[in-house]
Amino acid sequence: MLVERYQRRAYGIAYGMLRNREDALDAAQDAFVKVFRNIESFKGDSSFYTWFYRIVVNVCIDRCRKQKRMRSVEYDDSYKRRDESAGVAPLVGNTRPMHPGAAFESDELGKVLNEALGKLSENHRTILLLREVEGMSYDDIAESMGCNIGTVMSRLHHARKNLQKTLKPYLEASGSVLSKRAGAGVRKSSYDGS
């Protein structure tokens, strides 16, 4: 069945985009509902999965934008409350300092990655996930995202560079741990590193 076949992949992309399990499940369900409602508009001249991922990505982008608006309103509310009540502790960020090495010795890898993904733009995050997680070709990504291959390559490079920059402390401090943990998933290249 279509849902069973694609549910984990849809969830994977949605989770990468939204970084929250409940939101990702909801988004994946919304995407399937849209698929069923718009199945007639699928022309069949493109792969089903490129069309499907486009729907998943659009649903996730919509949710991201709604969440941003909600967060903005919530922040405004809390800011007002702080002003109204003197002596209340100032608003602080919810990220706590964390030793890079410790992050990967514990199960914090996911959190670190989620934070790093969250710093990417929606377009960069989407293309990175479609490429790295789904293994889609540049052609398929371009078709799915409605852009050209040059844009795909450019966004992919910037996404990787930004992620590298964000994860640099962890990559340097925990390189061996990371490599060991991620080693199973590293694609083999024909180049042996001289």
Added chain:
Amino acid sequence: MTDHENELLNRFLDGELSDADREEFENRMKDSSELVAMRDDFEVIGAMLREHISCESEVADFSGFTAGIDRLIDLQEPAPTAAFESSVTRINEDKTVAGPSNLLARAESWWRRNWTPVMLGAAAAAAVIFFVVKPAEPPTGLQPNDEVAAATGNNGVVVDSISNEGKKTVLVSMPAQQDESTVIWLLDGEEDDQEPVEGEDPI
């Protein structure tokens, strides 16, 4: 690193280089520790992402997933009535008759997309027809100098002029002799209008 090298590196990692280009890039990497370091970082980042998403997908609970989709569809769509279902059945039968190309659905879809220009075009065409191709005067079947039967007797009367006054057609028959009288015929239109035309003596 140049933009070209960046592009080659990404295409190399993603398997988008031809064999010749890949070989050339591998040779280039042998002389550039910076390229190698970046390749390693990018590879590790990609592997971390795959592992992270894969773990999340395995942990996720899909037990109520399909039921949730059904519920969402039901929520967004009112429960079909018997009349609605019979309509759908009839449409489906029509579709079957129309063939696999689903003509009705196509026509509906086309109409939804194009109803505005079509309606505007129809309105413009109606306006053109109304103003340019104005309907001829109500046919009386008579032309000036036609001879018609008089209301009394069988004497023929020559009609000298025909004109329309509102919904009435006026036929005028001038006298041939001075002692004869002018005859004005008023032929009513479709509606019974008992009032005389303005400025006209009722007969």
